[in-house]
Amino acid sequence: MNYEGNITNQPMQxxxxxxxxxxxxxxxxxxxxxxxxxxxxxxxxxxxxxxxSLILGNYPAIQVIKFKLDSKxxxxxxxxxxxxxxxxxxxxxxxxxxxxxxxxxxxKLLDLSKATLSEKKQNEFSLSLxxxxxxxxxxxxxxxxxxxxxxxxxxxxxxxxxxxxxxRFQDFANSCRACGASALPIVTLISFLTGxxxxxxxxxxxxxxxxxxxxxDLVCLAMVREMGALMVAIIMAGRTGAAFAxxxxxxxxxxxxxxxxxxxxxxxxxxxxxxxxxxxxxxPLLTIYADVVGILGGLVVGxxxxxxxxxxxxxxxxxxxxxxxxxxSGLIKSVVFGLIIGLVGCYKGMHSxxxxxxxxxxxxxxxxxxxxxxVVVDAMFEVSFSYLDLR
Amino acid sequence: xxxxxxxxxxxxxxxxxxxxxxxxQVLENVSFTAKRGNCTVLMGGSGCGKxxxxxxMVGLLSPVSGKILVDTLDLWAVDQDQKTSILKxxxxxxxxxxxxxxxxxxxxxSLPLETYTELGESEINDxxxxxxxxxxxxxxxxxxxxxxxxxxxxxxxxxxxxxxxPDILFLDEPSAGLDPINSNRLDNLINELKVSLxxxxxxxxxxxxxxxxxxxxxxxxxxxxxxxxxHGLPSHLKENSEHERVRSFxxxxxxxxxx
Numbered sequence: 193m194n195y196e197g198n199i200t201n202q203p204m205q206x207x208x209x210x211x212x213x214x215x216x217x218x219x220x221x222x223x224x225x226x227x228x229x230x231x232x233x234x235x236x237x238x239x240x241x242x243x244x245s246l247i248l249g250n251y252p253a254i255q256v257i258k259f260k261l262d263s264k265x266x267x268x269x270x271x272x273x274x275x276x277x278x279x280x281x282x283x284x285x286x287x288x289x290x291x292x293x294x295x296x297x298x299x300k301l302l303d304l305s306k307a308t309l310s311e312k313k314q315n316e317f318s319l320s321l322x323x324x325x326x327x328x329x330x331x332x333x334x335x336x337x338x339x340x341x342x343x344x345x346x347x348x349x350x351x352x353x354x355x356x357x358x359x360r361f362q363d364f365a366n367s368c369r370a371c372g373a374s375a376l377p378i379v380t381l382i383s384f385l386t387g388x389x390x391x392x393x394x395x396x397x398x399x400x401x402x403x404x405x406x407x408x409d410l411v412c413l414a415m416v417r418e419m420g421a422l423m424v425a426i427i428m429a430g431r432t433g434a435a436f437a438x439x440x441x442x443x444x445x446x447x448x449x450x451x452x453x454x455x456x457x458x459x460x461x462x463x464x465x466x467x468x469x470x471x472x473x474x475x476p477l478l479t480i481y482a483d484v485v486g487i488l489g490g491l492v493v494g495x496x497x498x499x500x501x502x503x504x505x506x507x508x509x510x511x512x513x514x515x516x517x518x519x520x521s522g523l524i525k526s527v528v529f530g531l532i533i534g535l536v537g538c539y540k541g542m543h544s545x546x547x548x549x550x551x552x553x554x555x556x557x558x559x560x561x562x563x564x565x566x567v568v569v570d571a572m573f574e575v576s577f578s579y580l581d582l583r
Numbered sequence: 584x585x586x587x588x589x590x591x592x593x594x595x596x597x598x599x600x601x602x603x604x605x606x607x608q609v610l611e612n613v614s615f616t617a618k619r620g621n622c623t624v625l626m627g628g629s630g631c632g633k634x635x636x637x638x639x640m641v642g643l644l645s646p647v648s649g650k651i652l653v654d655t656l657d658l659w660a661v662d663q664d665q666k667t668s669i670l671k672x673x674x675x676x677x678x679x680x681x682x683x684x685x686x687x688x689x690x691x692x693s694l695p696l697e698t699y700t701e702l703g704e705s706e707i708n709d710x711x712x713x714x715x716x717x718x719x720x721x722x723x724x725x726x727x728x729x730x731x732x733x734x735x736x737x738x739x740x741x742x743x744x745x746x747x748x749p750d751i752l753f754l755d756e757p758s759a760g761l762d763p764i765n766s767n768r769l770d771n772l773i774n775e776l777k778v779s780l781x782x783x784x785x786x787x788x789x790x791x792x793x794x795x796x797x798x799x800x801x802x803x804x805x806x807x808x809x810x811x812x813x814h815g816l817p818s819h820l821k822e823n824s825e826h827e828r829v830r831s832f833x834x835x836x837x838x839x840x841x842x
Binding site for chain 2: 439457
């Protein structure tokens with residue numbers, strides 16, 4: 193039986209710019225002759241693929257397709273990937289393909305491209321039960337790991353008091369310097385300007401009531417109760433929390449954390465305890481300092497713009513600070529903020545992935561998460577102080 | 584009697600170990616023993632799970648099932664204190680050296696000594712310098728890891744791994760990335776330490792010259808079947824392994840011509 197094409201006597205031609213394939217049907221068998229220029233520059237594969245799917249759709253009766261190359265054909269990976277696709281399409285629909293007519297080099301390349309493992313499909317977004325399950329699992333694991341991290345931290349602090357800890361005083365002292373003394377310039381600048389700005393803003397309003405001297409009360413109370421602790425916390429989250437995450441994350445990246453573990457040295461005791469404890473101690477000290485500098489900022493406006501005497505301004509400040517509770521409430525907050533910044537920074541560092549992109553994400557997250565928690569906790573403090581009548 | 588003496592010599596025993604990263608199975612049912620004072624090489628193609636097995640043996644990756652017995656104590660079943668005391672017998676060299684970047688070389692080598700010994704500062708310093716000399720890094724004590732080349736970092740990592748005079752030294756691809764001279768020096772050092780200090784070596788490598796030079800015993804892990812395919816002396820396996828893949832690996836893939 194040797195007749196040409198039961199549909200048409202003319203060879204079908206799929207033609208793109210310069211690549212070209214001729215297609216001849218012989219009953220259930222078909223043969224395909226490839227010719228022309230199949231190269232990446234020509235983008236010839238795209239048109240050919242369109243033709244190919246048309247042919248497949250139009251002639252479902254085909255069982256075997258034999259491929260041949262014209263002698264003058266020019267080809268590169270475009271042709272290989274096209275034939276690879278043809279092979280996949282045909283085998284997927286239970287048909288067979290005959291590559292015996294191809295030159296040896298090409299068939300070798302095609303053999304190499306045969307996938308041995310089924311490729312894992314990634315990033316396929318579908319709202320299914322599986323996705324919900326994964327999300328629940330993710331949150332469950334995240335919660336578990338946060339609690340186990342915090343539990344481990346508490347145990348390590350307790351071990352510090354029993355003297356069985358691997359924490360070194362030297363690391364603690366270094367960390368105190370890095371997150372205490374080294375932060376003084378930036379804390380000075382920010383809190384001075386905060387006090388100054390509040391004095392200016394307050395003076396405009398208070399002038400209307402002829403109560404300008406209460407600027408001293410305003411600046412002083414706002415600084416010690418709220419702004420001192422909050423500004424220091426936000427500076428330290430951006431400065432020290434991010435540094436903790438970056439340091440510990442890059443140590444993880446370099447297997448330095450693993451090498452600590454293989455020596456039986458706990459990263460929690462060796463790296464995290466000195467950092468978090470130093471921050472816990474340094475942040476209240478910085479807050480007291482910021483309170484004072486902020487009040488001085490107010491003083492500058494009070495004396496130089498509003499023409500109060502220094503003594504008058506200080507006397508008014510003293511009156512405002514009748515109860516030390518105002519100062520203590522700020523300090524209590526600052527201790528909690530310090531704990532949050534330290535733990536979030538170290539946690540994010542310890543849980544960053546093993547590539548540089550995830551290290552970047554960990555550092556960003558350490559700042560964002562810490563600042564968010566700080567603002568929320570600050571609000572919670574104010575609400576509970578107010579309900580408990582602590583003022 | 585014979586059997587008894589062999590068992591006494593076993594320092595590390597891996598029993599039916601299954602390893603996985605989350606859902607991805609890496610190795611199945613791996614069992615082997617390492618004898619005291621021997622150098623056991625873990626070999627196999629890239630991605631076959633050599634480093635993963637090493638990670639599990641040094642206490643970093645908990646196995647799905649199976650045991651790792653060090654002097655008959657199961658590393659993954661004992662409590663934290665016992666685990667720490669097992670880890671004290673270990674020295675581990677990581678692929679990239681994994682030196683602590685914030686400390687210079689002397690401090691790197693000193694830290695384990697400071698943590699676990701009662702030695703004085705000057706003694707620790709002397710010991711650390713001696714270990715650095717041993718790996719050919721005399722005079723580099725005050726350098727930081729970032730100031731060193733990759734090969735030097737690796738050697739410094741070896742000095743640190745030897746800090747506590749370990750019973751077992753785990754080396755992850757020690758000669759990868761070293762020039763031939765230094766690679767050969769390292770092999771000689773391994774052989775020297777094995778004989779003079781009786782250290783047991785577990786070495787992950789796929790550098791053939793090294794394998795034949797240092798191995799007293801070897802295991803071949805296969806990425807396709809995810810199992811331990813064969814074990815024995817590499818020069819013996821090269822000719823006599825039942826598995827084509829093992830023979831071909833040890834011959835760099837060149838086919839065996841049979842007469």
